[in-house]
Amino acid sequence: xxxxxxxxxxxxxxxxxxxxxxxxxxxxxxxxxxxxxxxxxxxxxxxxxxxxxxxxxxxxxxxxxxxxxxxxxxxxxxxxxxxxxxxxxxxxxxxxxxxxxxxxxxxxxxxxxxxxxxxxxxxxxxxxxxxxxxxxxxxxxxxxxxx
Amino acid sequence: xxxxxxxxxxxxxxxxxxxxxxxxxxxxxxxxxxxxxxxxxxxxxxxxxxxxxxxxxxxxxxxxxxxxxxxxxxxxxxxxxxxxxxxxxxxxxxxxxxxxxxxxxxxxxxxxxxxxxxxxxxxxxxxxxxxxxxxxxxxxxxxxxxxxxxxxxxxxxxxxxxxxxxxxxxxxxxxxxxxxxxxxxxxxxxxxxxxxxxxxxxxxxxxxxxxxxxxxxxxxxxxxxxxxxxxxxxxxxxxxxxxxxxxxxxxxxxxxxxxxxxxxxxxxxxxxxxxxxxxxxxxxxxxxxxxxxxxxxxxxxxxxxxxxxxxxxxxxxxxxxxxxxxxxxxxxxxxxxxxxxxxxxxxxxxxxxxxxxxxxxxxxxxxxxxxxxxxxxxxxxxxxxxxxxxxxxxxxxxxxxxxxxxxxxxxxxxxxxxxxxxxxxxxxxxxxxxxxxxxxxxxxxxxxxxxxxxxxxxxxxxxxxxxxxxxxxxxxxxxxxxxxxxxxxxxxxxxxxxxxxxxxxxxxxxxxxxxxxxxxxxxxxxxxxxxxxxxxxxxxxxxxxxxxxxxxxxxxxxxxxxxxxxxxxxxxxxxxxxxxxxxxxxxxxxxxxxxxxxxxxxxxxxxxxxxxxxxxxxxxxxxxxxxxxxxxxxxxxxxxxxxxxxxxxxxxxxxxxxxxxxxxxxxxxxxxxxxxxxxxxxxxxxxxxxxxxxxxxxxxxxxxxxxxxxxxxxxxxxxxxxxxxxxxxx
Numbered sequence: 001x002x003x004x005x006x007x008x009x010x011x012x013x014x015x016x017x018x019x020x021x022x023x024x025x026x027x028x029x030x031x032x033x034x035x036x037x038x039x040x041x042x043x044x045x046x047x048x049x050x051x052x053x054x055x056x057x058x059x060x061x062x063x064x065x066x067x068x069x070x071x072x073x074x075x076x077x078x079x080x081x082x083x084x085x086x087x088x089x090x091x092x093x094x095x096x097x098x099x100x101x102x103x104x105x106x107x108x109x110x111x112x113x114x115x116x117x118x119x120x121x122x123x124x125x126x127x128x129x130x131x132x133x134x135x136x137x138x139x140x141x142x143x144x145x146x147x
Numbered sequence: 148x149x150x151x152x153x154x155x156x157x158x159x160x161x162x163x164x165x166x167x168x169x170x171x172x173x174x175x176x177x178x179x180x181x182x183x184x185x186x187x188x189x190x191x192x193x194x195x196x197x198x199x200x201x202x203x204x205x206x207x208x209x210x211x212x213x214x215x216x217x218x219x220x221x222x223x224x225x226x227x228x229x230x231x232x233x234x235x236x237x238x239x240x241x242x243x244x245x246x247x248x249x250x251x252x253x254x255x256x257x258x259x260x261x262x263x264x265x266x267x268x269x270x271x272x273x274x275x276x277x278x279x280x281x282x283x284x285x286x287x288x289x290x291x292x293x294x295x296x297x298x299x300x301x302x303x304x305x306x307x308x309x310x311x312x313x314x315x316x317x318x319x320x321x322x323x324x325x326x327x328x329x330x331x332x333x334x335x336x337x338x339x340x341x342x343x344x345x346x347x348x349x350x351x352x353x354x355x356x357x358x359x360x361x362x363x364x365x366x367x368x369x370x371x372x373x374x375x376x377x378x379x380x381x382x383x384x385x386x387x388x389x390x391x392x393x394x395x396x397x398x399x400x401x402x403x404x405x406x407x408x409x410x411x412x413x414x415x416x417x418x419x420x421x422x423x424x425x426x427x428x429x430x431x432x433x434x435x436x437x438x439x440x441x442x443x444x445x446x447x448x449x450x451x452x453x454x455x456x457x458x459x460x461x462x463x464x465x466x467x468x469x470x471x472x473x474x475x476x477x478x479x480x481x482x483x484x485x486x487x488x489x490x491x492x493x494x495x496x497x498x499x500x501x502x503x504x505x506x507x508x509x510x511x512x513x514x515x516x517x518x519x520x521x522x523x524x525x526x527x528x529x530x531x532x533x534x535x536x537x538x539x540x541x542x543x544x545x546x547x548x549x550x551x552x553x554x555x556x557x558x559x560x561x562x563x564x565x566x567x568x569x570x571x572x573x574x575x576x577x578x579x580x581x582x583x584x585x586x587x588x589x590x591x592x593x594x595x596x597x598x599x600x601x602x603x604x605x606x607x608x609x610x611x612x613x614x615x616x617x618x619x620x621x622x623x624x625x626x627x628x629x630x631x632x633x634x635x636x637x638x639x640x641x642x643x644x645x646x647x648x649x650x651x652x653x654x655x656x657x658x659x660x661x662x663x664x665x666x667x668x669x670x671x672x673x674x675x676x677x678x679x680x681x682x683x684x685x686x687x688x689x690x691x692x693x694x695x696x697x698x699x700x701x702x703x704x705x706x707x708x709x710x711x712x713x714x715x716x717x718x719x720x721x722x723x724x725x726x727x728x729x730x731x732x733x734x735x736x737x738x739x740x741x742x743x744x745x746x747x748x749x750x751x752x753x754x755x756x757x758x759x760x761x762x763x764x765x766x767x768x769x770x771x772x773x774x775x776x777x778x779x780x781x782x783x784x785x786x787x788x789x790x791x792x793x794x795x796x797x798x799x800x801x802x803x804x805x806x807x808x809x810x811x812x813x814x815x816x817x818x819x820x821x822x823x824x825x826x827x828x829x830x831x832x833x834x835x836x837x838x839x840x841x842x843x844x845x846x847x848x849x850x851x852x853x854x855x856x857x858x859x860x861x862x863x864x865x866x867x868x869x870x871x872x873x874x875x876x877x
Contacts, residue, residue: 024679120671
């Protein structure tokens with residue numbers, strides 16, 4: 001957490017083991033250098049909109065947000081809604097990274113404008129593979145509008 | 148029948164004065180005529196008298212003329228004799244001598260009433276005598292024959308005869324003059340009298356003719372009126388006779404012995420007897436039904452005594468023996484001495500009336516049966532007093548008292564004031580508004596406790612619209628109301644339970660969600676960190692340590708699979724079915740492709756042409772996948788593995804599909820475990836699986852209204868069937 005470096009990925013994940021596995025997976029592909037990990041929805045929004053503890057931060061808008069659905073305080077759906085409702089933040093790719101197979105979660109997320117929806121497999125090998133693919137694609141392959 | 152016909156009408160009063168005029172006119176005419184007759188008679192008598200006097204005068208004149216003539220004849224005869232001396236010339240003289248005295252006598256008798264003429268008669272008689280005497284003397288002279296000598300004497304004689312004759316002439320002239328004067332007087336009188344008489348007769352006749360003409364005219368008019376009245380009376384009589392005979396009721400009269408005197412055509416027609424058979428021969432009582440004759444016997448003496456009988460009802464027996472009921476009324480006709488002459492009896496055939504009465508009684512009996520046995524309560528109140536006029540058995544039972552205790556009472560006599568006020572206010576409403584009033588719920592206190600009635604009240608009106616009765620029909624709806632309350636309570640309870648159930652479902656849902664999300668995280672952590680340990684510390688662990696890590700990872704992954712399958716299964720219970728028509732052949736091809744993708748050594752697959760069905764395509768796809776993958780899996784150890792997919796003809800409205808394999812099959816004694824969740828008939832190291840596949844098949848098919856079943860033999864393969872109802876789904 002260098003604090004003033006350019007942020008590539010914002011990981012929103014309350015479960016530290018899941019977060020560790022995800023970060024490990026991303027690191028394997030060298031994608032975790034500029035990664036910020038926040039543990040709930042409120043913190044995520046503070047970060048994105050430079051509020052609360054992140055007021056005045058200067059490390060820019062993340063290139064990718066990996067968002068868990070089930071979060072303390074403000075849940076993932078709410079975070080997604082807020083980001084996609086904001087004229088500036090909505091262009092940031094948001095990928096749902098969740099354990100939920102629930103159809104309604106998938107449908108709702110897409111209605112709110114999610115960019116991708118990933119169900120975390122139990123098998124770590126598969127998980128590793130999936131996360132690294134997502135990280136590579138959205139942070140390196142995908143292009144977003146420049147300000 | 149003329150005897151019973153009313154007397155001819157009396158002449159009108161004005162005709163009395165007219166007949167008076169006729170009588171007076173006739174009387175006047177008669178009096179006038181009698182007077183004329185008397186006057187005429189008198190006139191004729193006096194006329195005759197006068198005529199007699201005229202004749203008398205003429206006779207007097209005639210007689211004097213005769214005397215004078217005879218005298219002249221006698222003188223001529225004498226002269227003839229004197230000249231001729233022929234005796235033959237003396238015949239007229241002799242005749243005169245003979246007849247003159249007779250004539251003179253006659254003259255004297257004729258003139259006896261008139262002294263003047265009598266004296267002239269005497270003078271004439273004397274003169275006649277004198278002349279005759281003179282002639283005799285002359286004759287005697289000549290007979291002596293001395294003609295020349297007698298001449299002076301004859302000359303004297305002749306001279307004296309001439310003076311006598313002059314005297315006779317003078318007397319006769321006087322006579323004649325007198326008689327002619329009398330004759331003239333009498334003629335005048337007669338003339339005058341005749342004129343008066345004629346005048347009187349003419350006038351009298353005019354008067355009497357006028358009177359008679361008037362009387363005749365009046366009489367003629369009177370006669371015309373009478374004739375007209377008589378015609379009218381005859382017409383009336385005919386009319387009355389016609390009415391009598393053709394009246395729709397029977398008329399007859401009997402004498403004091405009860406024997407028919409008159410009978411009209413109507414009654415004759417009813418009875419079947421002829422008039423000749425009845426009148427004067429039969430008694431009325433003879434045609435009365437034997438058991439009713441005492442009624443006649445009892446009442447007839449009253450009639451004979453001058454009384455009347457009204458509307459006596461009994462049966463009459465026709466000639467042919469058949470009977471019919473009549474209503475009979477009679478009055479007595481009495482003579483001027485107060486003696487019974489005959490009855491005037493009227494009878495009505497009341498057959499229709501009796502039948503109508505019977506029908507009404509039957510209808511009433513029918514209605515009574517209905518009213519008394521209907522389970523609803525029925526009551527009737529008088530419209531004016533609102534007191535009970537009638538209640539039925541159900542009402543008695545509800546009120547707990549016999550109707551004798553209810554009839555005549557008012558609501559206030561029977562019920563608490565507040566209830567009675569309500570009832571009577573509704574009663575008045577019904578009577579005022581001419582409509583049915585429906586009282587959905589009214590509370591009433593009864594000996595069985597308080598009851599709730601559904602009552603309908605109707606006003607019963609007479610032909611003029613005046614309310615006569617108030618009809619009420621009540622239903623005891625206490626039980627229904629209570630049941631409704633229970634139902635409401637149950638419904639409320641049900642709603643609570645439904646809410647609870649919904650809450651439970653939501654809880655279950657969030658539980659599933661939690662399972663899905665939260666249970667997988669630790670597993671992923673176990674697997675993930677085992678992998679990390681393998682990566683980071685694999686080189687420091689021995690073979691057994693690495694094997695144990697692998698076991699940990701295998702089990703955590705299996706746990707993850709179980710959780711995924713379980714979630715999939717639970718989602719099926721919540722996901723609504725989206726029925727659709729689609730190609731079953733295409734669906735099965737897709738499923739086969741999916742299953743083939745995960746299989747290294749696929750069996751030989753035979754697919755029949757499959758009929759289409761309406762259903763949820765996504766769910767049915769899962770069914771095919773599960774069944775086909777099972778077939779592949781359990782036949783995978785057979786070298787000649789073969790799978791057959793097909794359908795059976797429609798049975799009981801359902802289409803049956805099947806998947807058959809020639810794999811390991813199973814023992815049918817474990818069949819009941821086949822479709823249970825997490826139930827497996829094979830060890831996991833024989834065939835992998837979580838035991839959820841067939842449970843999903845069962846659930847999807849049953850949610851389509853069909854069922855799933857299987858037929859198998861151990862080591863000889865298995866056939867799995869599922870049915871889906873034909874036609875549209877709910």
